[in-house]
Amino acid sequence: MRFLRLRVALCGALAVLIAVAVWAARRPAERPPDAVTADVTGSPHPAASAGVGALPQPSAARSSGADPGGLRYSFDFDEGFDGGSDGTIADTGGRLPLRVRRAQGGTITAVPHDGGLAVRFPPRCEHYGAESCARAILQSGPADFLNPGRLPFSYGASILVKSSETSKGANVVQKGFSVGDSQFKLQVDGAAGRPSCVIVGNAGPAIHVALASRTVADGRWHRVECSRGDSLLTVAVDGIVVGRTAIPSSLSIANSDPLCIGGKGTSANNDQFVGAIDDVFVTRGA
Template sequence: MVNRYLAVVLGSVAALALTGPVHATSSQQLNFSMDATPSGQSDAGHWTAGCLPDAAVPEDAACVSVAGRGDVVRTERKNGTTTSPAIKFPMKGRAVLVVPHTPRLNPGTADFTVSAIVRLERSQVTTGANVVQKGNYDNPVGQWKLQLDRGVPSCRIAGMRNGHLVGLLVKWPRSIAGSGWQTVTCARRGDVFSIQVGTGAPAVVHNASMDIANQYPVTIGAKSTGVHNDQFRGSVDEVTFQIG
């Protein structure tokens, strides 16, 4: 599914005018709790198809797409005295959740926040590990992304400023591999771009004012099902994106 969708986008992006963000009534645009079972699948996992519902906007869904014997499995996150359902991406093969493009997932020049609760074991560390993103690194019109390359959380944005494409990266100072479940949050507030892990003091960079918009889907767990897809091999829960 995702490869066909990306092929359509890439073939037509030059002819399409980008549309600025259309905000929902709530500032929260995506909220995937990972509690539900993908449509048509069993709760035990090893999912290769089906879609997870979005609690923020019901018409959205994150649909499973796999390649190379990849799948998505059920796992659990301890949450105090209870547990929360979560999902785990494969150690081999490729798997991604795909949310089709809609203009309201482009922040434009507005403030925004993207977050995920993640768990990455040391054995799951890879050089490229994209947790959630909209747009690719070489996208000519913009991107927002949360990643765990080499186990180190970082956030990247790219967009247009004064007719030029500019990019910005903010990194956490250390790896979180082997540290259990951690909440990673990327946020832009005006000219400030930050990343925060748990309740730690955020790492901050400046010069973040830019217009971020593209015609790509949001992907969770990788950038696609292609061979070089920067597959995240860990577990994830509570993926959210909000504007404002």
């Protein structure tokens, strides 16, 4: 009888352990505090469907440049642009909508560029990182399909930055975080205005940076591209490689974080980009 009772008790404990394991597997993963949830299939956000703060979508005539292995944002709109609303902006393939996120009155405006439009972010704040600084970024929902893993890939944008618009931190494109996560990022940090490409793998905290040898903070448009090969990360400005760093061939980047343009979030120390951005892209194959 004692053996039977022990067997029943063990069976009951096993049932509890199985139930806990199932609950843990179904529990949604915790997300960074600045992340938002959105439809990554390209369907309109509920706010846009209801006609509340909806932003215009890119011209269909200009959508043929979509990359089936990645995505591109041209910011060329058929109608007016309201960067102070909370509507959505589609990429040229309609796969990953972005939302305008802002704080302290920050807005994003449309400016002419190369026969179309680009987006300009809030002006430089006198006190970098202060809570009172105007902030605004573009952010998607979870973008798992952009994870390159160990494969070659490239990402970048066309940017315009004046010498008076540089700061301690200015993020152009970012997916993921450098602490307890993985990441790829393009930034223009420091008074010198030299762009750099940053990647962090899932296996450890090592931060790999390819820093450009030249500035882009001269008030002119420049195309900056980051490329990850098998064991090399490079940064190119206007088609010329101006910086590189060796990376482990085993480095893998995979996270469920959103794609952010113009900053990493809306907190006070958000690495707000100051200037204009156009033609943001992420592609598979370096």
